[in-house]
Structure formats: structure tokens, C-alpha cells
Amino acid sequence: MAAAGPPPTLVDLTQIKTISIERTLLPLVKQISSLVSSRGEGASGAAVQRVGAAVCCAVERFVAVGENIADDNPDVRHSMVLACKEARAAGRAIERVCVGAAAGDGGGMVPAARALLAAVTRVLLLADMVVVRQLLLAKDKVARTLDRLESVSNFAEFVRAFTEFGGGMVELARLTAERRADLRDERRRAQVAAARNVLERSTLMLLTSSKTCMRHPSSASARENRDTVFCQMRRAMDLIHYVVRDGLPGHDEHSAEAAQWEAGTALGALRGLGGQVRAARARGGADVTRRRALASTLRALVERTHDFTDSAYTTHDHRQRILALAERIAYELERLVAVAVSVEEQGTCGSGAAIESACAGAGSASVELERALVSAARDHARDLPPLANEARRLATDLARLASSCGERESERLHSIASRLHEQLDHIIEICKLLRHIAMSETLQVSAKFAEINLRIYGPQVVTAAKTLAEHPGSAAARENLDVFVDMWTWLLNDAARLARDILDLTDDRPDKQQYSSLPRPGKHGTTSKPLKAVRLDSDEQAKIAKSGLEMKMMSSEMDAETDKWQGAAADENNDIVKRAKNMSSMAFAMYQFTKGEGRLNTTQDLFTQAEYFAEEANRLYKIVRQFSYQVPAGTMKKELLEHLDRVPTYVQQLQFTVKEPTVGRAATFSKVDNVIQETKHLMNVISKVVTTCFDCANKGLIPLDKAINKTSARAGDDSVCLTVLHFRIQSISMRLCS
Known part of the structure; x- marks a missing residue:
């Protein structure tokens, strides 16, 4: 039997929004991919039949869980039952196809595999909708208690309502923390974190501003403090509502509140x-x-x-x-x-x-x-530290003067408030410009969060001081001002930290590390828990070193091809060359890891590097796909496309291997070996793609003056x-x- 080549891409993981669904799908996708590829690798019929039966059995267990979810959640019961029925039918179809393959008829494997993965994905998405519904119910409960808090007129009723509000906030905090950790999208994670910060920090201000407003019901400044806090907390909950519904079927709303967080840079x-x-x-x-x-x-x-x-x-x-x-x-x-x-x-x-x-x-x-x-x-940003120090001093002076405000102190209070507003405007301007140069979506959202909260909560320090100045003997007004000054300090610290993080990433000093594919130690890691060091014995080290040496040879071949391209084309800005050389540099770092040298110190560093290697291969694939449109039809173009069409499959196989969880030394060694092997396979096909691209350009198949699209x-x-x-x-x- 002729080799069937690499298996086709069976599922598009970009449609998956959460890590939990991705982790559930990955083992099944990997098993089915192996099953599909086994047709052309001479696997025995009995082995294929056993795998088919195992897949069908696993699907039955999976469907049983889905049916239990349907029983407990009437809102999704009908859809879930249908999805489970489709998944069960697809699992049995896989088993029948495997029986046929064992008898010599392997047709229909790929359509059956795609149907199974589509049905399983639908079940998982419906289960995720149940989780989202629980979170939104918790959010709605907090919103209702906020409405009640806003309408109470006496302190005893306020205490009862605030106790209920606190219980709802604890539950909402737990669910949003879980959702944030589960989201795949960096921007969405950052938005949930920003909204949770607003809710957490505003809770104490809600208590003190409400107490002050009830104690001094005729004070316009006390009412302004309280209304501002309510408004900000509702905005934060609106943002949570938008983020958790984003990407779910039938929910494509884009509110004005969400739009301000989506603004570009x-x-x-x-x-x-x-x-x-x-x-x-x-x-x-x-x-x-x-x-x-x-x-x-x-x-x-x-x-x-x-x-x-x-x-x-x-x-x-x-x-x-x-x-x-x-x-x-x-x-x-x-x-x-x-x-x-x-x-x-x-x-x-x-x-x-x-x-x-x-x-x-x-x-x-x-x-x-x-x-x-x-x-x-x-x-x-250089102006930020002295501005922040001055703003802190002004807020302290404001709080001191407000408690003993005579006629003379009133004029000075007004003067300090004016200077504080000037400092605030300047700091907000800095945050706005820092957002425009932020290199990551997390920093962009953080900058937007800092700007919005400074703009809204910053002036409330002055407002709280006015309340205390009107009622200098009020313990509630004094406590309220102290809390708003603390918020002011938090916001200034946030702005300073944000500036440091953004400027660190935009630092273009010549001594900065050139090789930037890996995240900085301790930040942006793939896990929040520290990983235990894994020591390999001599046999394991020798095996991995052998694989690393083979990858080093491929890296050298890639360098030779790109140098040949640059020498011929004389174009240092050629995107194909740059991507290929970057991948070669990553592969060389992974080779150094197998020798216990280089920048990659832990197995987690290696796995993270492999993720970036796969992403770079995807980028190169897109660039070469555009390049192929200019190549005239013929043998050379056919050869280029044959090599190029293999890239997505090898990329996906590497991504699956990297994301596979491991526990213990043996499993870690196996994963390291598999990652290096998959990287080597991907490097091999990329090298062939680059070589063929060079041949196409070097043989004059793409004259520049004829490459213009005239259609x-x-x-x-x-x-x-x-x-x-x-x-x-x-x-x-x-x-x-x-």
C-alpha cells in the first residue's frame, strides 16, 4: 500500500474559546489523527479495529456525561440531546469504518473523523454555555443587590442588603476567576481581570460612600461619590457580561461599553x-x-x-x-x-x-x-514619577485641610484641588499614549483600564474632600475620604507599574537580548504553578542528544538555503528569509538544550519555544502561500504546493504534542523526545519549502513587472x-x- 502522506487537518482550534474545551479535544484529535494516518503506514487490521472500538467506547462515556448535563439544565436539554445523539452515531460510524479498514476497505475514514470531532465539539460548546449561564446568573444577582443598595433609605436595611451583596460578590469573583483562567484569548483574559479589579477595589468605596450619603442626605458631593461608584461597578459587570458571551453561538452583540475597550492603537x-x-x-x-x-x-x-x-x-x-x-x-x-x-x-x-x-x-x-x-x-513617561509623587502629596494635603476647613483653608483647598486636577490630566495623557505603544494586548487593556479609572475616580478625591469640608466633624465623611485617597494611591501605582512594563518591552538598547522568542522568566508563562526540575538519566540524555543533533543538521541546511537566497536576491527584508532564519535560530536553541547549553534552561522553556516555533511556521506558511500565487503553473509550482500543503498538518501535530499534559519523569522525557521529533519533522518540510521558493525565484519564474494583479x-x-x-x-x- 502506498503511503498516504500526512493526515489532513481535522479540526480548527481557532473556534475554541476556552482552554478546558481545547484540552478535552486534543487527546481525541491526536488519537483520530493517528488513526487516519495509520492507513498509509502499514498498521495491522486488528490494531486499527481495536483503536476504532476504543474510540467508540470513549465517545459513549463522553456522551453519557453530556446527557447528564442535559438532564440538569433544561435550557440546553433539547440541543444537548441532539448533539449527544450525533456524537454517538459518529462514534459508531468510526468503529464501522475501522472494521472495514481491517478487511481492506479504508474508505470514509476522514469524513467520519470530521463528523465525530464536529459532534464532540458541539457537545463541549453546549456544556460551556451552561458554565456561562451560571456566571451570568451570578452577575445578575449582584446587579439586583446593587439596585437594592442604591434605593435603601436607612442604615439597618443597608446592612442587610450589603451582606447579601457581599455573598453575591464572593460567588461572582470565584466564577470570573475560573473563567479568566480558562479563556484562550489574551485580550479577553485581560478585560476580565480589569473588570474584577474595578469590582474588588470599588466595594469598600461603595460601603463608605453609601454610609456618608445616608448620614448627610442633603450633600450633593456625597451623592456624587456614591453614584460614581455605582456607575463604575455596573460598567465593570457590563464588560464581564460582554466578554463571557463573546464567541458563543447567537451572541454577537458589541455594546458601546465594550467598544471603548476594543479601541485600536x-x-x-x-x-x-x-x-x-x-x-x-x-x-x-x-x-x-x-x-x-x-x-x-x-x-x-x-x-x-x-x-x-x-x-x-x-x-x-x-x-x-x-x-x-x-x-x-x-x-x-x-x-x-x-x-x-x-x-x-x-x-x-x-x-x-x-x-x-x-x-x-x-x-x-x-x-x-x-x-x-x-x-x-x-x-x-519620564514625567510620571515626579507627577505621581506630587499627586500623592497633594491628596494628603487635601485630606488634612478638609478636616479643619475655615475660610482661609477653603481657599487653599480650592488651590490644591485645581493643581490636583492638572496633575491628573497629565497622568491620564501619559496612560493614553502608553497604550498606543503597548506591545501586548494585556498591556493595552491595562493602559485603557488605568486611563478610564483615573479619569473617573481621580476627581472623586476632591469631591470626597468637599464633603468632609462641609461636615468636618463627620466620621463617615472622614472614612470615605481616606478610602478614596487609598484608591488614588492604587491608581498612581498602577500607572507607574504600567509605564515600567511597557517601556521595558519597547527598550531598543543594542545590548538587549536579540533572541526574543521566549517570554521573560517569571512572566507570560504557560502555567501559574512552578514546575519541578526533571533530571534525565544517561540513556535518556543520549537519545535526546541524538535527536537534537539531527535537528542541528537541518538547522544548518536551512541557514545555507536562506544565505543562498539572500545572496541571490540581495534583499535583507525578504519575509520568507526572515521567518526561515528565525525558525532556524529557534531550532538551534532547542538543539543546545539537548546538550545542556544555551538559553533554554527547563523543559517548560523547551515546550514554550516549540509553541513559538509552530506559530512562526504558520506565519511562514501564509507568506509562502501568497508567494505561490505569483508562480506560473508548472512542475515547480506543483512541487512548491505539495511541500507547502504539508506544513499545517505538521504544525498541528507539534501543537498537540506541546499541549499534552505530563506528570512524572518518564512522561516528561517522552514529551521532550516527541517535541523534538515533531519539531524535526516540521523543520524538514519547511527546509524543502524554502528551497523550492528559492528555485522558483532563481530560475526567473516570477518577473516583478508581470506579478501585478490585473484581474x-x-x-x-x-x-x-x-x-x-x-x-x-x-x-x-x-x-x-x-
């Missing part, structure tokens, strides 16, 4: 623009759809740089440089659009150099603008050109007015 727009320019460069032009996308991204970029150029705290030199670079990007994109339109309308020859020049100019300006934005934000529609070209030109004029006007 200047660096995000720059990276998006860079990707679109690289795509245009690879295709030798841009069709009407891509030109519209360029105009839209440029518009977003210009709008986001306004936060830098419109800031009263941005220096004149920074403002002028940012405006000039934004104008330059708009000009280069205008050139790119004009050349692309000319090619489509007139078939202009020799336009490849013009497109290359425009793309190179836009790329260079983008890099310089990113540096300018980071430099401006860093200058702002797109021409409608709307003028409007796109005018849009780009409009933003160029807008940038010039901003520069003249500054």
Missing part, C-alpha cells in the same frame, strides 16, 4: 499598514479592495497619531516629526495607489520599480514613525485615490497649524 495601525504594504509588494500591486483597505488603515493611523500631536504635553520637535512622517507615509501610499491604478487602466510596463519604490518608502516611513511615537511616549475591478479607484490624498492634505494642514 497607533502601533496596531502601523503594523496593519505594514502588512498591507508587504502584501502589495509581494503581488506587485494592489487591487481595488486592497486599496480601500490601505485608505482605511491610513485613516485610522492618522486619527490615532492625533493623540500624540494634539497633546499639550508633546514637545514641538516630537509633534513636527510625527506629522512629517505621517505625511510621508500618505505620500508613499498615494504613489502606490497611482501606480496600481495606472497598471490596471493602461497596462503600463516597467511599473515594478515604481511599486517597489513606493512600498519601500512606505515601509521605511512606518518604521521611523513607530520609533518617533515610542520616543514621544517615553519622554512623556480586479476598476470601480471606485478615483474615490480611493482621493481618500488617500485627503489625508495627506489633512496631515499637511495639521503641520502648518501646529
Whole structure:
């Protein structure tokens, strides 16, 4: 029997939102993938039949759990029963196919495997909906007690309502913590964490502001304190509601409250623009759809740089440089659009150099603008420590004066409040600009959280001081002001910590570690628990060292291919070359690990590196897929696609291996060995892809002046050109007015 090649991709894990569902699916996916691949590997019929029976038995046990969930939850009962029925039928179908394979008829294995995984995924998603429903019920319970707290008129009733509120908050905190840990998406995890912080920190303020409001019902400032806390807590619960429902079937709402957390950054727009320019460069032009996308991204970029150029705290030199670079990007994109339109309308020859020049100019300006934005934000961030120290001192003075406020002290109180508002505005501006240069989604959400809470809770320190100034002998007002001053201190500390984290990641010092694929020690790890060191015996070390040596040889071959490409193409910015060399560097680090050398110190470091290796392979796959569109039909293109189509399967197999849980030395050794083997297989196919790409380019199969896409529609070209030109004029006007 001929080899069947690598198994097809059986399930798209991007549709899975939670880690628990992913972990449940991965062993089944791996088992079925092995079953599918065994058809072409000479596996005995009896072995295939046994695996099929085992899969069917496992599905029966899984379905029994799903049916129990259906019995306990009437809301999903009907859907769950149907999904369990489909999963049971798919499991039996797998068993029948395996029996057929044992008899020599292996047809229908892949469709049956896909049907089984689809049915199992549906059951898991329905079970996840039950978890989400429990969380939303807890959130609704807290919301109802908040309404009750807001409407009580006497202290005894308030105490009873607050006791109920506290119990609901404990349950909500537990469920949100579990959900946050289970979410796969980094931004969603950060949003839940931010909302939980608001609820946790606001609870004490809710107590003191409500007591003060009941003690002094005629005080407008006391009522403002209390209403602000209620508003912020409801906003936090709205954000939790949005995050936990996001991605569930039939729930695509996007509230205005959620939209403010989804706002993009200047660096995000720059990276998006860079990707679109690289795509245009690879295709030798841009069709009407891509030109519209360029105009839209440029518009977003210009709008986001306004936060830098419109800031009263941005220096004149920074403002002028940012405006000039934004104008330059708009000009280069205008050139790119004009050349692309000319090619489509007139078939202009020799336009490849013009497109290359425009793309190179836009790329260079983008890099310089990113540096300018980071430099401006860093200058702002240098002002943060003295600003925070002064703001803390002012809040302390405010609290001291408010308790003994005569006529003279009243004027000084007003003066301190004005200075505190000035400091607050400056700190908020710094947080806003730091968000634009944040390199991770977690830091972006943290910056947004800091900005919003400073804007809303910062002025409430002054408001609480006004209440105490009106009632200097009030113990409730004194306690309330102390709590708001504590919140003020927390927010200032958050801003300082945020600035350190963001600036650490944007530090471009030449001595900074060049090899940045691994997260920093102690941060961004794949587990919250410290891992125990695992020592391997001599036989285990020898086996892994042998595999590592084979991978080192492949890494050297990859380096040779990329050096040959660079020597021929003379293009240091070639994305295929950069991705391939990065993968080679990762593979070499993994080889060093097998010798007990290099940067990877623990098995967890190795597994994390393998995850990044798989992600880089996915990126390279997408780039080469775009490259293949330019290769004319023929033997070379067929060979390229044959190698390229194997990449996703090997990537998925490596990802499955990395995510497989292990306990004990033997299991860890087995996982290390498997990870290195899967990395070696993926490295092998990537090396063939890069070699074939080089052959395609080196043999002149892709002349640049013939790579322009001439098949797109021409409608709307003028409007796109005018849009780009409009933003160029807008940038010039901003520069003249500054």
C-alpha cells in the first residue's frame, strides 16, 4: 500500500474559546489523527479495529456525561440531546469504518473523523454555555443587590442588603476567576481581570460612600461619590457580561461599553499598514479592495497619531516629526495607489520599480514613525514619577485641610484641588499614549483600564474632600475620604507599574537580548504553578542528544538555503528569509538544550519555544502561500504546493504534542523526545519549502513587472485615490497649524 502522506487537518482550534474545551479535544484529535494516518503506514487490521472500538467506547462515556448535563439544565436539554445523539452515531460510524479498514476497505475514514470531532465539539460548546449561564446568573444577582443598595433609605436595611451583596460578590469573583483562567484569548483574559479589579477595589468605596450619603442626605458631593461608584461597578459587570458571551453561538452583540475597550492603537495601525504594504509588494500591486483597505488603515493611523500631536504635553520637535512622517507615509501610499491604478487602466510596463519604490518608502516611513511615537511616549513617561509623587502629596494635603476647613483653608483647598486636577490630566495623557505603544494586548487593556479609572475616580478625591469640608466633624465623611485617597494611591501605582512594563518591552538598547522568542522568566508563562526540575538519566540524555543533533543538521541546511537566497536576491527584508532564519535560530536553541547549553534552561522553556516555533511556521506558511500565487503553473509550482500543503498538518501535530499534559519523569522525557521529533519533522518540510521558493525565484519564474494583479475591478479607484490624498492634505494642514 502506498503511503498516504500526512493526515489532513481535522479540526480548527481557532473556534475554541476556552482552554478546558481545547484540552478535552486534543487527546481525541491526536488519537483520530493517528488513526487516519495509520492507513498509509502499514498498521495491522486488528490494531486499527481495536483503536476504532476504543474510540467508540470513549465517545459513549463522553456522551453519557453530556446527557447528564442535559438532564440538569433544561435550557440546553433539547440541543444537548441532539448533539449527544450525533456524537454517538459518529462514534459508531468510526468503529464501522475501522472494521472495514481491517478487511481492506479504508474508505470514509476522514469524513467520519470530521463528523465525530464536529459532534464532540458541539457537545463541549453546549456544556460551556451552561458554565456561562451560571456566571451570568451570578452577575445578575449582584446587579439586583446593587439596585437594592442604591434605593435603601436607612442604615439597618443597608446592612442587610450589603451582606447579601457581599455573598453575591464572593460567588461572582470565584466564577470570573475560573473563567479568566480558562479563556484562550489574551485580550479577553485581560478585560476580565480589569473588570474584577474595578469590582474588588470599588466595594469598600461603595460601603463608605453609601454610609456618608445616608448620614448627610442633603450633600450633593456625597451623592456624587456614591453614584460614581455605582456607575463604575455596573460598567465593570457590563464588560464581564460582554466578554463571557463573546464567541458563543447567537451572541454577537458589541455594546458601546465594550467598544471603548476594543479601541485600536497607533502601533496596531502601523503594523496593519505594514502588512498591507508587504502584501502589495509581494503581488506587485494592489487591487481595488486592497486599496480601500490601505485608505482605511491610513485613516485610522492618522486619527490615532492625533493623540500624540494634539497633546499639550508633546514637545514641538516630537509633534513636527510625527506629522512629517505621517505625511510621508500618505505620500508613499498615494504613489502606490497611482501606480496600481495606472497598471490596471493602461497596462503600463516597467511599473515594478515604481511599486517597489513606493512600498519601500512606505515601509521605511512606518518604521521611523513607530520609533518617533515610542520616543514621544517615553519622554512623556519620564514625567510620571515626579507627577505621581506630587499627586500623592497633594491628596494628603487635601485630606488634612478638609478636616479643619475655615475660610482661609477653603481657599487653599480650592488651590490644591485645581493643581490636583492638572496633575491628573497629565497622568491620564501619559496612560493614553502608553497604550498606543503597548506591545501586548494585556498591556493595552491595562493602559485603557488605568486611563478610564483615573479619569473617573481621580476627581472623586476632591469631591470626597468637599464633603468632609462641609461636615468636618463627620466620621463617615472622614472614612470615605481616606478610602478614596487609598484608591488614588492604587491608581498612581498602577500607572507607574504600567509605564515600567511597557517601556521595558519597547527598550531598543543594542545590548538587549536579540533572541526574543521566549517570554521573560517569571512572566507570560504557560502555567501559574512552578514546575519541578526533571533530571534525565544517561540513556535518556543520549537519545535526546541524538535527536537534537539531527535537528542541528537541518538547522544548518536551512541557514545555507536562506544565505543562498539572500545572496541571490540581495534583499535583507525578504519575509520568507526572515521567518526561515528565525525558525532556524529557534531550532538551534532547542538543539543546545539537548546538550545542556544555551538559553533554554527547563523543559517548560523547551515546550514554550516549540509553541513559538509552530506559530512562526504558520506565519511562514501564509507568506509562502501568497508567494505561490505569483508562480506560473508548472512542475515547480506543483512541487512548491505539495511541500507547502504539508506544513499545517505538521504544525498541528507539534501543537498537540506541546499541549499534552505530563506528570512524572518518564512522561516528561517522552514529551521532550516527541517535541523534538515533531519539531524535526516540521523543520524538514519547511527546509524543502524554502528551497523550492528559492528555485522558483532563481530560475526567473516570477518577473516583478508581470506579478501585478490585473484581474480586479476598476470601480471606485478615483474615490480611493482621493481618500488617500485627503489625508495627506489633512496631515499637511495639521503641520502648518501646529
